Amino acid sequence: MSDELDLLYTEVEDDLRATVRDALTDRCEPGAVTALYDGDRSLVPTLWKVIGADLGLAGILVPEDRGGAGASAREAAVVLEELGRAVAPVPYLTSAVVATTVLLEAGSDLVGPLAAGERTAALAVPFPTGPDGPVPAVRADAEGRLDGRVTSVAGALEADLLLVPAAGAHGTALYAVPADRCRVEPVVSLDMTRRLADVSFAGAPADLVTADGEAAVRQGLRAGAALLASEQVGLARACLDDTVAYLKVRRQFGRPVGGFQALKHRLADLSAEVDSANAAARYAAAVLAAGDADLPVATAVAQAFCSDLAVLAAEEAIQLHGGIGMTWEHPAHLYLKRAKADQIGLGSPGAHRARLAELVDLPA
Structure with missing residues (x-):
């Protein structure tokens, strides 16, 4: 564990938070999010344009010399806290974090349009796949044509480009496939703000991104898992803040409900848990930003708890x-x-606890 990481929010991060929160307050009101469940998805492209392109947040992890903002995982974590707080239906985690990290790790120029918010991408693996779990792969022939099916892919329905791990004669490589070259079928999802889809390839022509696909994919999944914790913290804090505000005005037996001792204790316990989760998520983001060797442990702790x-x-x-x-x-x-x-995205809490036990050499 590094002794030099500062987990406090900087002025830049506080300003970024205020900017994102203002944009979401104006553009992402709860009624529009609820409308997604009735089939009205008009909010998604307009909100993503604001977040990804207008505010320039799609390229927050991309170096400036490659067309991005040149920031770090710390700033991306702040964005995800606010997106979680608003339950915003944008492909930030899947495109600006996971897919972008995969392309950066692979050294691909495809990251440029993603950084500009002009295109979105998704990693074609099931959403429950954790950074240390088996990476499912479709088949690739000698000419780079893909065959197979991947289920429960997050972000595929919003993606212009799919990044596909494919097994060939020399191991798992990574290919890029335009979304219109494959079949993307939406599935009924519990969370319609981040829909899942099944993706099928039938001789789809693809472009090789890197022959060492597994390394790039695992780096993307680890970054996604580490920063997903920040989204979960933002969500939890919104629930806590909204509940406290409601209990201050809801009256029963002539007094605010929040004044009852039993409820005070429950809220105090939840507040302490949220603060602990915030510390775990901040550490994971800081370790990711610093390239610290403690990243696998920090990610497992953050995901298992948050x-x-x-x-x-x-x-x-x-x-x-x-x-x-x-x-x-x-x-x-x-x-x-x-x-x-x-809770099951990018590895379940149980899977992360099992991985943490291995990392700290704790016998089963």
Whole structure:
């Protein structure tokens, strides 16, 4: 563990947070997000243009000499906290973090249009795939044509480009395939703000990105898992803040509900848990930004803790909002659905705990 990492937010990060929060307040109100479940997805492209292109956040991890903002995982973590806080339906995690990291690791020029927010990409692996789990691969022939099917791919429906691990004669390589060259079928997802899709390839012509595909894919998955914790923290803090605000004004027996001691204790416990999760997520982001060797441990700790905590915070929000929390009109259900989907995304908490046990040499 590094002794030199500063986990406090900088002024630049605070300014970035304010900018992203203002944009989401103006453009991502809960009613528009709920409308996604009724089939109205008009919010997605307009919001992504603001976040990815207008604010320049799609290229936050890309060096300036390659057309990006030249920032780091710390700044990306702040963006994800705010996106989680608003349950924003944009492909930031899948395109600006995972796919972008894969392309940077592979040294590909394809990262330029992604950094500019002109195109989006998705890594064609199932969303539950963790950084240390088996990487499913389709088949590639000698001419680079792909055959096979990948299920439950996050971000595929919004992607212009798919990054596909494919098994060939010399191991797993990584190919780039325009989305219109394959079949992308949406599946019914619990969280419609980050939809999943099954992707099928039938002799699809593809361009080789790198012959060492597995290394690039694992780096992308690890960056995604490390920064997903920040999204989960933002979600959990939003649930806590909204619940506290509601209990201050909801009255029962002539007094605010928040004044009852039992509820105070529950909220105090949840607040302490959210602060702990924030520390774990900040450390994972700082380690990723610094290229520290502690990244596998930091990622496993952050995901094992933050995944469950986000679900707990959303469940508490629904219960402590009482009857209104159970309604479709109230946004609490959006947070629970995102939290439950994130809980298995990029590796389940159990998988991360098992990996952590291996890393610290803890016997089963």
